[in-house]
Amino acid sequence: MRNLTKWIEKIINNIRLRTKLIGIYLMCVLLPLFLTDGVILHSMIRFENVTREHEMENVASSVQYTLSSAFEYSAALAQSIYTNTYMEEFLNTEFESPYEYYNMYYTFVNESFFKSYTGFENSRVKIYADNETIVDGGEFGRISTIQDSPWYQALQHSTNDVMVLFYYDDWRSPFVEEKRKIVLARKLDFMNEDTCEKVLSIELDYSNVSKKFMGMQQDKPIYVCQNGKIILTNDGANNVSQEFAVFDKHVDVAYSKNINVYGEKLQIYILESDDSALSVLARNFHWIFLMIVINILLPLVLMLLIEHSLVGRIMELSRAFESVDKDELVKLRNARGEDEIGSLMHNYNRMVDR
Numbered sequence: 406m407r408n409l410t411k412w413i414e415k416i417i418n419n420i421r422l423r424t425k426l427i428g429i430y431l432m433c434v435l436l437p438l439f440l441t442d443g444v445i446l447h448s449m450i451r452f453e454n455v456t457r458e459h460e461m462e463n464v465a466s467s468v469q470y471t472l473s474s475a476f477e478y479s480a481a482l483a484q485s486i487y488t489n490t491y492m493e494e495f496l497n498t499e500f501e502s503p504y505e506y507y508n509m510y511y512t513f514v515n516e517s518f519f520k521s522y523t524g525f526e527n528s529r530v531k532i533y534a535d536n537e538t539i540v541d542g543g544e545f546g547r548i549s550t551i552q553d554s555p556w557y558q559a560l561q562h563s564t565n566d567v568m569v570l571f572y573y574d575d576w577r578s579p580f581v582e583e584k585r586k587i588v589l590a591r592k593l594d595f596m597n598e599d600t601c602e603k604v605l606s607i608e609l610d611y612s613n614v615s616k617k618f619m620g621m622q623q624d625k626p627i628y629v630c631q632n633g634k635i636i637l638t639n640d641g642a643n644n645v646s647q648e649f650a651v652f653d654k655h656v657d658v659a660y661s662k663n664i665n666v667y668g669e670k671l672q673i674y675i676l677e678s679d680d681s682a683l684s685v686l687a688r689n690f691h692w693i694f695l696m697i698v699i700n701i702l703l704p705l706v707l708m709l710l711i712e713h714s715l716v717g718r719i720m721e722l723s724r725a726f727e728s729v730d731k732d733e734l735v736k737l738r739n740a741r742g743e744d745e746i747g748s749l750m751h752n753y754n755r756m757v758d759r
Contacts, residue, residue: 422719426712434704442697461660461675464623468673469664471621472629472637475614476569476589476667479528479607483567483591486532486605491516493593496545497600500538507540514544528609532593533557535602548602556588560604565668567591571636573648583645585611585636589667615643625659626676628652631669718746725753 417425486492495513500506533548541547551557555572567589574586586608593603618629618637629637634649642650652674660675721737728735734757740750 422716423712426708426715430704430708434708435701438700442700458660461625462662464625464627464675465660465662465673467621467623468618468627468629469662469666471617472664472666472671475609475617479589479609480567480667482530483589483605483607486530487591487593487595490596492532493596493600493603496532496534496536496539496593496603498538499536503540506538510540510543510545528607531606531608533604533606548604551606556586556590556606557604560590560592563668566594568668569666570669571631571649583611584647585643585645585649587611587614611643611645615645619643628654628674628676630672630674636671714742715746718742718750722746722750722753 420428491513495509498509500509531544531546533546533551535548537547537549539545539547541550548557555574556570559570559572560568568591570586570588570590572586572588574584587610589607589609591605593605615637619639619641621627621639623639627639628635630652631649633652635642635652636649637643654674654676657676658674659677662673664671664673718741721739725735725737736754736757737750740754741747742750
């Protein structure tokens with residue numbers, strides 16, 4: 406160990422003082438500065454990423470809650486209709502004439518308060534039965550009239566008794582009607598008896614659901630997708646008359662979540678916003694740059710001043726001692742300083758005076 410120390414000391418003794426000071430500056434100032442600032446910068450970015458991850462998780466949960474709450478009343482209404490035995494009896498009746506149907510229809514509507522269930526938030530409730538004696542219109546209809554509709558076909562092929570369907574209706578919708586549809590459909594098979602097939606359709610107002618979604622007031626771009634198509638977004642692209650657009654921003658997705666809303670598999674995509682970790686650092690770049698400049702320049706200036714103080718006086722002493730070869734000593738004109746080198750300069754002048 407002692408031999409190693411002597412070897413290192415020998416190498417250091419052969420290095421110029423200015424080079425030694427530069428080495429000290431590089432190894433004891435710059436290197437620790439870059440290491441500590443790198444660790445701090447990494448911690449800042451990590452903290453920002455974790456914070457953003459939690460924020461986006463909360464946003465996704467809020468979106469899921471908003472979607473579920475939009476169907477909450479409709480789902481409760483569907484359950485109430487599902488267990489209504491009076492309605493079951495009415496729909497299973499074989500009517501001898503349209504007149505008999507209308508008489509029983511008005512009696513049923515007035516006594517069951519069925520009308521009070523419909524029209525909530527512009528939703529449209531309609532029940533279809535495989536009963537050809539029913540007069541199609543109002544809140545009831547025949548299944549034969551909607552067998553080719555997208556929502557009925559989806560319900561028939563579904564293993565669930567209740568489902569939510571988002572679709573673009575180019576089937577029979579009038580030109581002036583909204584083309585984007587949101588339907589909560591349910592099979593009405595509560596009675597296990599040999600009765601006719603019955604299904605329930607609750608069509609929600611797409612514009613109303615879209616307004617609820619926009620009312621979340623999130624600053625991050627959010628897209629709710631189904632099978633690769635955007636069914637809801639907060640960027641304002643919710644035109645009720647246009648086909649659902651294809652989602653093509655997978656590269657910009659910062660967070661995604663798969664959810665299930667009454668049997669419908671949806672995807673929530675949250676895009677990168679301007680307050681990402683790197684953008685936060687970019688916005689504060691002038692402060693970071695100022696800190697780096699101060700941390701680098703101040704030690705550098707101090708090191709240069711020390712180097713000038715030490716090397717300059719040592720060089721003056723060196724030139725003075727060179728006069729020994731001329732058999733005379735030259736007195737230092739500017740002996741200065743109270744440190745070790747200054748003391749050496751004053752002692753040299755006292756030696757010359759003697």
